Amino acid sequence: MTQGPQKIIYTLTDEAPRLATEAFLPVVRTFAEPAGIGVETSDISVAARILAAFPERLTEEQRVPDNLAELGRLTQDPATNIIKLPNISASVPQLTAAIAELREKGYDLPDYPYDPKTPEEKEIAERYGSCLGSAVNPVLRQGNSDRRAPKAVKEYARANPHSMGKWSMASQTHVAHMTHGDFYAGEKSIILDRACDARMEIVTPDGETHVLKTVPLEAGEVVDSMFMSKKALLDFYEEQLNDAKETGVMFSLHVKATMMKVSHPIVFGHAVRVFYKDAFAKHGELFDELGVNVNNGMGDLYDKIENLPTSKKEEVIEDIHRCHESRPELAMVDSARGITNFHSPSDVIVDASMPAMIRIGGKMYGADGRKKDTKAVIPESTFARIYQEIINFCKTNGAFDPRTMGTVPNVGLMAQKAEEYGSHDKTFEVQHAGVANIVDASTGEVLLSQDVEAGDIWRMCTVKDAPIRDWVRLAVDRARASGMPAVFWLDPYRPHENNLITLVKKYLAEHDTEGLDIQIMSQVRAMRYTLERAWRGLDTISVTGNILRDYLTDLFPILELGTSAKMLSIVPLMAGGGLYETGAGGSAPKHVQQLAEENHLRWDSLGEFLALGASLEDVGRKNDNPKAQILARTLDTATGKLLENRKSPSRETGELDNRGSQFWLSLYWAQELAAQSDDPDLAAHFAPLAGKLDAEKDTILGELLDVQGKPVDLGGYYQPAIDKLKEAMRPSETFNAALASISG
Ligand SMILES: NC(=O)C1=CN([C@@H]2O[C@H](COP(=O)(O)OP(=O)(O)OC[C@H]3O[C@@H](n4cnc5c(N)ncnc54)[C@H](OP(=O)(O)O)[C@@H]3O)[C@@H](O)[C@H]2O)C=CC1
Ligand SMILES: O=C(O)CCC(=O)C(=O)O
Numbered sequence: 168m169t170q171g172p173q174k175i176i177y178t179l180t181d182e183a184p185r186l187a188t189e190a191f192l193p194v195v196r197t198f199a200e201p202a203g204i205g206v207e208t209s210d211i212s213v214a215a216r217i218l219a220a221f222p223e224r225l226t227e228e229q230r231v232p233d234n235l236a237e238l239g240r241l242t243q244d245p246a247t248n249i250i251k252l253p254n255i256s257a258s259v260p261q262l263t264a265a266i267a268e269l270r271e272k273g274y275d276l277p278d279y280p281y282d283p284k285t286p287e288e289k290e291i292a293e294r295y296g297s298c299l300g301s302a303v304n305p306v307l308r309q310g311n312s313d314r315r316a317p318k319a320v321k322e323y324a325r326a327n328p329h330s331m332g333k334w335s336m337a338s339q340t341h342v343a344h345m346t347h348g349d350f351y352a353g354e355k356s357i358i359l360d361r362a363c364d365a366r367m368e369i370v371t372p373d374g375e376t377h378v379l380k381t382v383p384l385e386a387g388e389v390v391d392s393m394f395m396s397k398k399a400l401l402d403f404y405e406e407q408l409n410d411a412k413e414t415g416v417m418f419s420l421h422v423k424a425t426m427m428k429v430s431h432p433i434v435f436g437h438a439v440r441v442f443y444k445d446a447f448a449k450h451g452e453l454f455d456e457l458g459v460n461v462n463n464g465m466g467d468l469y470d471k472i473e474n475l476p477t478s479k480k481e482e483v484i485e486d487i488h489r490c491h492e493s494r495p496e497l498a499m500v501d502s503a504r505g506i507t508n509f510h511s512p513s514d515v516i517v518d519a520s521m522p523a524m525i526r527i528g529g530k531m532y533g534a535d536g537r538k539k540d541t542k543a544v545i546p547e548s549t550f551a552r553i554y555q556e557i558i559n560f561c562k563t564n565g566a567f568d569p570r571t572m573g574t575v576p577n578v579g580l581m582a583q584k585a586e587e588y589g590s591h592d593k594t595f596e597v598q599h600a601g602v603a604n605i606v607d608a609s610t611g612e613v614l615l616s617q618d619v620e621a622g623d624i625w626r627m628c629t630v631k632d633a634p635i636r637d638w639v640r641l642a643v644d645r646a647r648a649s650g651m652p653a654v655f656w657l658d659p660y661r662p663h664e665n666n667l668i669t670l671v672k673k674y675l676a677e678h679d680t681e682g683l684d685i686q687i688m689s690q691v692r693a694m695r696y697t698l699e700r701a702w703r704g705l706d707t708i709s710v711t712g713n714i715l716r717d718y719l720t721d722l723f724p725i726l727e728l729g730t731s732a733k734m735l736s737i738v739p740l741m742a743g744g745g746l747y748e749t750g751a752g753g754s755a756p757k758h759v760q761q762l763a764e765e766n767h768l769r770w771d772s773l774g775e776f777l778a779l780g781a782s783l784e785d786v787g788r789k790n791d792n793p794k795a796q797i798l799a800r801t802l803d804t805a806t807g808k809l810l811e812n813r814k815s816p817s818r819e820t821g822e823l824d825n826r827g828s829q830f831w832l833s834l835y836w837a838q839e840l841a842a843q844s845d846d847p848d849l850a851a852h853f854a855p856l857a858g859k860l861d862a863e864k865d866t867i868l869g870e871l872l873d874v875q876g877k878p879v880d881l882g883g884y885y886q887p888a889i890d891k892l893k894e895a896m897r898p899s900e901t902f903n904a905a906l907a908s909i910s911g
């Protein structure tokens with residue numbers, strides 16, 4: 168047996184994935200051990216990240232190491248192999264809820280400073296800021312992304328199609344985006360011809376210079392400057408609200424306040440203030456006194472007015488309600504509880520919310536719980552247009568059919584904080600009208616310049632040369648390996664993408680592309696081309712920048728497979744290691760709610776099974792460990808069997824859930840290992856487990872079903888109590904004993 172430091176690092180995250188991992192880790196350890204592979208965990212949950220930020224306030228026992236920083240360092244080591252589960256990218260309401268829970272548990276954490284003024288408050292805000300929004304993925308994603316539906320998964324979806332809503336040609340559903348004054352409208356971009364420190368500064372008309380930030384840039388880096396005009400945004404909202412009211416269509420707002428953690432909460436807050444403008448006009452001063460900030464949603468307003476004298480509170484609530492009379496109906500997140508699209512900026516996240524809407528025929532839920540057509544407002548036009556294109560297509564052709572549609576894998580430019588998704592530390596809400604310059608700090612040369620007004624959102628986005636080159640290589644590799652045409656979704660009218668086109672052409676020339684079909688198209692044309700092909704059952708690789716990577720790897724999987732949880736999601740790290748993400752979606756808070764209320768977890772760990780397979784294969788290849796290769800191969804077959812025999816979790820309480828599905832995977836995997844003849848030691852090791860699990864399957868499945876239907880206490884949401892978590896996620900004594908019986 169090959170020995171040595173062969174290990175897989177398994178992340179512990181939040182919500183449904185964290186729950187599922189609790190059940191799955193003992194399985195992984197049991198199977199990896201005989202191949203000499205260690206499995207280590209690394210807690211990067213939002214709770215752990217908060218605790219790691221305040222070591223000096225905690226006792227020795229309470230302290231948590233900065234696991235994320237350590238993982239970040241490891242991404243630079245070629246031996247690294249990380250399995251990364253989806254984690255919460257916390258909005259402010261989520262972060263403050265996590266802080267409150269931890270304080271209740273006895274951790275002496277400071278209050279979250281909503282409006283930091285003193286140096287001490289500013290320091291606390293900075294530390295909490297490091298846990299806010301998408302704080303994990305940009306650190307770990309030191310490579311570009313390869314997301315696709317494995318063949319067995321696609322075939323399963325074809326044979327067992329999920330439900331799709333009907334599209335009508337008369338559907339009023341459409342996308343509304345800005346046509347001027349947004350980031351797209353005035354973008355400027357350069358390919359930097361030197362390395363330099365670049366200064367972001369605003370020069371006011373009276374000649375004062377306000378320096379916002381200085382960042383080191385590399386030669387060859389693509390650097391963009393762009394802004395969103397506050398005035399244009401407010402006008403746009405007003406117009407769209409009036410249009411929705413007049414035409415009787417529901418209004419919904421789709422942003423990504425979690426990932427775009429600086430710009431989108433502002434964009435979201437403006438929508439809320441415009442919608443409720445009469446209430447804000449009347450009570451603005453009071454709201455300011457109370458520190459209301461609806462960038463964090465209407466939930467923040469309701470929390471802050473809670474302690475007002477009853478009559479005042481009622482007056483405010485009445486005025487808020489009155490606003491609805493002159494405004495269109497709002498899409499609901501949870502109509503049963505009266506939670507609207509404006510309640511929290513993290514409830515509706517565009518990458519998942521638009522596909523969910525398109526999947527059900529272009530509808531969202533209204534206050535009466537019925538599905539309705541909607542005006543989907545996505546202010547930034549850069550990528551919003553792709554959704555209108557697919558809506559047009561579905562209106563004309565009807566809904567896609569999962570039985571026949573082709574597949575659309577993605578190769579995404581992501582490494583080293585590429586493009587908008589890496590721009591948070593270079594995004595500012597402009598305080599002073601003037602000229603926004605990006606300046607070479609050593610020479611004083613102005614590289615890029617924009618005229619901005621107070622309240623505008625100005626940002627610098629960058630992407631380094633090496634990631635672009637690696638992205639082109641990955642696209643060529645995937646096109647060659649799959650035999651599919653590959654389309655770069657790049658718009659020559661957008662300065663940033665026009666620069667990328669130059670570089671893509673340059674780097675494509677480094678490869679043998681003989682016999683490959685590689686094209687470059689603007690996003691709208693690329694969408695149309697891809698949809699036409701998918702409709703005919705043809706497959707097309709989308710090769711995109713970072714935002715479209717995110718959007719398309721929810722959109723197509725949700726149409727093709729019903730969920731992006733079933734995607735294989737690999738990040739070949741540029742330093743040589745591997746990061747294996749489990750599916751392409753999020754952490755499904757709704758699933759936790761169902762588990763807490765009914766002890767049924769409908770989360771599908773398929774993405775985790777696929778990631779583990781790819782991870783084991785990588786360990787096998789890099790360490791010349793044939794046992795790891797056999798584990799990978801047999802896991803792949805077992806996963807295929809799981810799909811074929813329909814052992815995926817059901818949504819309904821009282822039926823097979825995540826835990827039951829994991830049992831079946833374990834049984835099939837053990838059977839495959841016992842049956843193979845390439846490694847008799849492994850076969851002999853797993854034969855008893857295969858026998859035991861098969862003989863005891865009725866007892867085990869019975870034990871797993873018995874617990875369902877009753878509430879379960881996990882001892883916390885952001886930091887569940889470990890003993891309670893174990894008890895909830897591993898309720899079959901028989902299954903636990905069988906796994907333990909072959910573990911060393
Ligand atoms: N890679 C990452 O770390 C990511 C993290 N996130 C984070 O996740 C949270 C929730 O985001 P949201 O946009 O609501 O997206 P989610 O993907 O969590 O939820 C959307 C819906 O997708 C379905 N779904 C997702 N995963 C699974 C699965 N494994 N099995 C079965 N169904 C699944 C569920 O549908 P149904 O309810 O119909 O069963 C779910 O309600 C946020 O905090 C966000 O920041 C989001 C995206 C990626
Ligand atoms: O990091 C995040 O917040 C979300 C990531 C995401 O949605 C994705 O990579 O698909």
Ligand SMILES: [Mg+2]
Pocket residue numbers: 518717718720721751752
């Ligand atoms: Mg996504």
